[in-house]
Amino acid sequence: MEYSLFFLIGGFVLGFAMAWNLGANDVANSMASAVGARAITIKQAMFIAGILTFVGAVFIGGHVTETVRKGIISFDAFSAHPEFIVIGSFSALFAASVWVFVATWAEMPVSSTHSIVGALMGVGIIAGGFGTVHWAKVGQIVSSWIISPFFSGILGFIFFIIIRKTILEKEDYVGMTKKVGPFLVAFAVFIIAMSFLLKTPLGKKLALGTWGCFGVATTICVLSGILGKMLISRWIGMIKNDIVEMVFRKLQVFTSCCVALSQGANDVANAVGPVAVIYFVIKTGGVGEKVPVSPMLLAFGGLGIALGIITFGHKVIKTVGFKITHLTNTRGFSIDLSAAATILIASKLGLPVSTTHAAVGAVIGIGLAKGFEAVDIKIIFKIILYWLITLPMVALTSMLIFKILTAIFV
Template sequence: MDIYDLFFYLSLFAGFMMAFNLGANDVANSMASAVGAKAISVRQAVFIAGILNFTGAVFLGSHVTATVSKGIINPEAISDPKLIMIGMFAALLAAGVWVLISTLTSLPVSSTHSIVGAILGFGLVAGGPDVVNWLKMVGIVMSWIISPFFAATISYLIFSHIRKTILFKRDFIHQAMKWAPIWMGLTVLLISLSFLYKTPVGKGLGLPFFGSLALAFGIGGAVWLLGRMIVSRLVGDPEEGAEAVERTFRKLQVGTSCYVALSQGANDVANAIGPVAAIYLISKEHVLLSQAEVPLGILVMGGFGIALGIGLLGHKVMSTVGNKITVLTNTRGFSVDFGAATTVLAASNMGLPVSTTHASVGAVVGVGLARGFSAVNFKVLWRIVAYWLLTVPIAALTSIVIYTILKWVFIS
């Protein structure tokens, strides 16, 4: 067995570990608000998210992935493909270790930023500062500020609107019956746009911009009309009071959470299999191209790793995001999901690198702030922010250490 085969097999283990940790930490992005609002139980969330993430990764995930995650380094500046192969393996290990540590301490971090930081680390050692796309790094740093604040603002406005138009009205049941179909239509509109612009399958349809808008608005409009016809069934018994309103938004919240879980599997599996694809390509061709065809088996491995991580450790971060930052109800949880999804969709289409994790936490904070500063647990929030700030440097430093040791053992 030569060095190429050795690192390919090692990368399968490292990629599976990264997928496992990704599932364990990132499940909070889709299910934490639903669990916190008691729309579903932790066990239900783990089961649903595991199935949907696996399905998204295997059936909606792209079979062609960028081999160097997010274009953070220029591989052409590193002449020896063995160094890139060792570096990508080191990056997988480093990112996986940091996400695992964060999960065990029940704090949400960005798996995307972890793998980017790790690739940055080995790139600096292997090729020097010139190999790094520093403009991309500036964009990532800016996303630490943009995504949570943007999501917090949107979720704050949405929840404030729901309170003003429904919850604070004397005839709130009548108002709920009026606004529920509108929010149903807007939710499906958002999901349709997100599917068309964010998932590999949606992008693969190749619809023109206005065609995508027309299709999404058409679906959303149809759901609005359907909602107007069945709204009395949604609200249920008016004698239940506010619970009837919460039950209506509970159904919308579960729907958005399920979609985010499906989309998460389709998009985030690349964080685990992208470096594996790079190593696979180098081991077979002894050269690294900008993109690589990913075998179905590696996609399945990534999907299974995500699902297993959700099942074994997903409850830890879900508990923090769903319960420890602020108290969530179904109307608040719906506002969180809608705000986070809107942020990721809008920022992605503007070319801004955003983290779904950061957007989700920001949205939770925004909903909490709608009820005043006392409604937010800033002690937990500052711990989360500290981990965000540490993600790139710690992942980079760990990657440098692992890369240096491996290079000394196998190349020197």
């Protein structure tokens, strides 16, 4: 196709921009609770998350991307016009990048996955009409605005109540920390291990199957419980003040780091997937349902995510970590655990969820454990507003960009 060089170079530029925006906005999913609970500083969070998301993207990220992400539009609409695939991917990256940047500037957490999906939806409508869009899939995405935060909020509420009833409200809270803590560590490690293995690029590489993943995760869980018992006893012997919170501070840093690593592995495709499609179509003249993603492209996306975290990640972290409700280390641990559990359970059940929505929902649920007065309702309503307008905003923007580009180049 004509102007291939323009779209190839432009695609890489926009892919890097999308990765940068993804890092800047989505870092709050993993690090906001740890910063809000003052387990680590914002600078430490951005440095740690920058490294771990890069490692996750490069070494655990998927090497194959779906041509039409999440099956949101019919592939048949583009089969006869491969140039539309290139322009559509370019337009989707442009629209999604702009929207995530606007949301980050406003310090609002939004879903990068939903941004890309909404942009592709707009491309499908403008290229092939409303019949091109799989509206059932769109309905599932809309339902995730309710499923993700509600389910994660409920789990966060339950986990924190368990910690409060079994440890914080007990007279011998130090002794109960020694007894209950190892079980919480084991459960957290089980959830995290399953999150890395079940229906993930790493799990597919290992080819373990559901029961194989369960067996590996259970083994790691038992070993972690034993190690956790030893470490907690050692920490308690070293800590003099705020013993429980200090123990959970160490546990929370661990869970936040795991979430950051997983995030890099699972979200890098939102940035480099469309770039891989552009390159593949320009190179071959056509495209299948899946497109290979080279390790270099994963590293390219991982670098963009890391730079986004380091340079701009502080904005959304401040909103999720400080503005919704007051966080402590026990609450922060509950947030990480409930968000990870929500994503895992929903993935197994085939339900659509957003990591961003799950993380924010967990923060709200933890806040509500102390009553409605413990959460900032105005901030919550503002966040929900941004969630609601994400799909239509990026869809309309991508439609406009696609129309302009096809008028110029086709």
